[in-house]
Amino acid sequence: MTEGRGKFITLEGLEGVGKTTNRQFVEALLDDADISFVGTREPGGTPLGESLRELVLAADGQMQDLTELLLMTASRVEHIANVIEPALAAGQWVLCDRFLDASIAYQGAGRQLGVERVAELHRLMGVTLEPDLTLLLDMPVEAGLERMAARGTPDRIEREALAFFERARQAYLQQAVMAPERVVVVDAGKSLDDVQESVRQALQPMLERG
Numbered sequence: 210m211t212e213g214r215g216k217f218i219t220l221e222g223l224e225g226v227g228k229t230t231n232r233q234f235v236e237a238l239l240d241d242a243d244i245s246f247v248g249t250r251e252p253g254g255t256p257l258g259e260s261l262r263e264l265v266l267a268a269d270g271q272m273q274d275l276t277e278l279l280l281m282t283a284s285r286v287e288h289i290a291n292v293i294e295p296a297l298a299a300g301q302w303v304l305c306d307r308f309l310d311a312s313i314a315y316q317g318a319g320r321q322l323g324v325e326r327v328a329e330l331h332r333l334m335g336v337t338l339e340p341d342l343t344l345l346l347d348m349p350v351e352a353g354l355e356r357m358a359a360r361g362t363p364d365r366i367e368r369e370a371l372a373f374f375e376r377a378r379q380a381y382l383q384q385a386v387m388a389p390e391r392v393v394v395v396d397a398g399k400s401l402d403d404v405q406e407s408v409r410q411a412l413q414p415m416l417e418r419g
């Protein structure tokens with residue numbers, strides 16, 4: 210698939226909802242449909258972005274909430290300019306694990322910096338790119354954290370209290386209410402087979418249009 214602009218798909222949701230698992234599933238669907246794509250993530254996706262990711266998630270790190278927002282935004286600016294836009298312009302699809310909705314949810318609502326402030330910062334930085342489709346994997350906060358409990362040391366953000374994640378979850382769901390044409394909410398608490406069937410259905414129209 211190299212004709213025309215590619216599609217931009219993002220995966221969003223709290224910890225442990227299955228973004229990585231379902232990203233692999235979507236990648237397999239794109240492969241089956243013979244669609245050329247770039248799989249990537251935020252924060253990260255470029256060498257500088259991956260360095261910023263290490264800084265911002267370091268378990269023993271400390272920083273102002275505004276610094277956290279600026280680092281997430283800086284990573285995104287690099288990512289869009291060096292990876293996402295060039296791929297889309299070349300006709301490739303881009304599948305991204307988290308994007309701007311994550312800053313709205315975590316920094317805007319979780320950190321209580323303000324959803325509008327986060328959106329305004331991105332506008333000021335010239336970030337106008339919007340996904341064509343966002344798969345919002347949603348489930349109760351505690352259930353996601355339970356799934357993650359088996360993993361190693363939590364990162365700096367994963368150490369936050371339940372109320373932080375609850376605010377982030379509500380902000381994600383609000384994004385879905387405000388942009389229903391873009392955001393599809395998937396019940397991530399169901400069995401993996403059921404979740405993947407929902408993901409497949411959400412993608413189907415886009416895959417058919419190519």
Ligand code: Z5A
Nearest residue numbers: 224225226227228229230251252311312315366367400401
């Ligand atoms: N962050 C931010 O604050 N602001 C921003 O702008 C951006 C990010 C972009 C890194 O994100 C952190 O950055 C994140 C938000 C912040 N911080 N926190 N906390 P990340 O995406 O790299 O990390 P994560 O959210 O912690 O995701 P994760 O650890 O990769 O989890 P996941 O990808 O959603 O889940 P998973 O690894 O696919 O699945 C977790 C487990 O559940 C695994 O054992 C699976 O086999 C299992 N699983 C998955 N689906 C199912 C179902 N349906 N049933 C049963 N079990 C399942």
